[in-house]
Amino acid sequence: MDKKTLLVAEHIDKRFGSTHAVNDVSLNIAAGEVRALIGENGSGKSTFCQMLCGIYTIGGGKFTLDGQELHIKNQVEANDAGISIIVQEMGTLSGLTVAENIYLGHEDPFVHMGVKDTRAMNREAQKLLDDYGFGRIKAGAMIDRYNFEDRKLVEIVKATYMKPKILVIDETTTALSQNGRLELYKIMDAVRADGRSVIFISHDLGEVLTHSNTVSILRDGEYIDTVNAADVTEDDLKRLMVGREIGSAYYRTDYGTPVSGEVVLSVKGVSVPGEITDVSFDLHRGEILGFGGLSECGMHEVGKAIFGASWDRTGSVTLADGTAVNDIPTAIKHSIAYTSKDRDNESIIINESIRNNVVLPSIDDLANHGLLSGRKLTRFAKEHADQMQTKMQGVSQFVSDLSGGNKQKVVLARWLGKGSDILVLDSPTRGIDVKVKQAIYALMADMQKQGRSIIMISEEIPELLGMADRILVMKDGRINGEFLRDPALSEEDLIAKMV
């Protein structure tokens, strides 16, 4: 494609606290192109666009539109620069009229000597609405009179009447009926025909393929690839979104090893409102049980529910000896360990030393009649941090100084020290380099040999295929499929149950 490049994004970056929402994303968008932006929830596509539109400040890198670097501080400035957005949520303001919403931030042409000429504004707005074919919406009426879909149409008018160079459509179609969608597609086609560009965010891959020229994929904040819509299928896109790990030499190689029939943990009818519904399964001694699914399928909540960390869980989690696990201290006391996907907030205390992190769950075991000895704590922490080969200056070093992989080693060191028999590992290798991954897989295999049981929740399918004896696939908060360890099992088999 030899088209003129309209928008250049270079090394765009954004962090929210410890979450790296957008990680060094660079891409070009040509004039007269509809570029779809896809990725799972939390992949950074909305954040990326909201930086472009001045809703968030740019964390790093720069946008260049038509050869000019953008320095946008808010949405009005973005509009003036030729960028507008139709957002996912309600983007109109209650308590204002339709016309006032359309011209929000751009009232100047209707203001004379500080007085707003409402009649002129309504007249112009009505003209726009009629031109768009939305004549049934009255410019002078309060926006609250209209339903969600009509309000979205008003937003479309608001975002496009000034003929922006870049129109961002952020998951708007989900709110629209078929008719509304057709209106939107028409507008997209018009923008494209006019030599301007659209950034189109959507979860509906069918729609993405039929209405865009090119598709860029983001995953966990990182740019993955850009493909021509004409060259790919929905399955290709799904695979790119969910992610594939290349090379699998470090996984388990055994197949057909029998798993003990002894149940160590029994989960029955567990539900958490809005997260998971009626999840039941048994975990066996020495078993690695994998949980797979898309980010929002509820599998992460399953881990928390087992650990007693969900506030409003129903159903039962019972150990072999009949102990019910309903809160975290009980879980820890009865040999359940948990590592969270949200490592920096839930697994580890960032602003605390390695020593105090490692000893925390074991502190009662280390106390002698309630008394703690500093030397004993240090020795304990050092022993287990060393066992995990944590790279550190010493156990008094703060965890905040460590890399992601080393933080995870500290997390695992604490549960090694506690000697837990049931480990619930949520995304144990997330954001971790290959070497540490290898160490973690080796540790898991070791623990399995010792007869410990592991629940591994993972968004990485190859990891599940490579490590688990059994895989439960979740979708929309329910268990949607069960697979036994088998060399013939493929990613496609699992993906089919996920989406």
Add this chain to the structure above:
Amino acid sequence: MEKNNRDNQQSRLRAFLDGDTFKALLPLIGFVVIIVVLNIMTNGRILTPKKLRLLLSSIYAPTIVATGVFFVMTLGSIDFTEGSTLGVASLVVSALSFTSIPLAILGGILCGAAIGAINGFFHVKFKLQSFIVTICTMYLFRGVCAYFTTETAVPASAAIKALDINGLKIGITVAVLLVAWFLFRFTRIGNDVKAVGSGETAARFSGVHTDRVKFLAFVCAGALTGLAAFVNVIKVGSITATAGNQLETQILISLVLGGLPITGGAKVRFSNIVVGTLMYAVLNSGLAILGYDPQTQQLIKGVIFLIFVALTIDRKALKVIK
């Protein structure tokens, strides 16, 4: 070239000011600086034996109170009720002092603990931020205190006034410090409060009973303020509506002067209590000797407090006070 050099120096100074070593030493540096400066300004008048005795007699109650608040602030929370708690508990102590002295002590402690329990309950159960809760209860109990003291000051018994012996007050203060230090250093209590202060969610996921820890910290702060009320009554003999007025800010300033990071967490040190209360007392008596009127004293204290917070705060751990 010269500019470059200066930039370099500036960035090194910046790094030093942000460094942990400097922050750990700052209270001691500040303490020495304040003593030296005040000593020069007053021509040595703050270091006379008489002034020192006076200074000591003014720090017993604040030290006891600060010890309790230390636990609350280590959690990253804040407690504004000390002043009014001291007032109300002093009333209880005075009333009971006519019956029995041990009963008066117990009554003061229980009264303080009850107020702490109310704070802790609303903070934990309703998930309200501690400064909102304690500002509300501060006004509430200030009102209670005023209600009983509007007509006349409430007197305490002669028996309790007879206990105004330095040895007793020193004994109580030292005992409180020792017990608290022991609990903080050698039991899981210290680990638990620091863990909650550094990262509450992660602490909960590590098996810390976070709600219980928070509740107990407020009860402890209240109970120790109740004990301080006893020491206060010994000293003043009768309770007026202004009993304990502005004690809460005094404690807050003391602990921050002592180097306690306002965000709490792993970097708190037990020595913050002692260094802080001493520093506040020296500053207070120095300013009085210099003859500043109370308004000017407040202004100077405010400025010093601001400078200290800005220098000691841990920007990496910055978050809203719970």
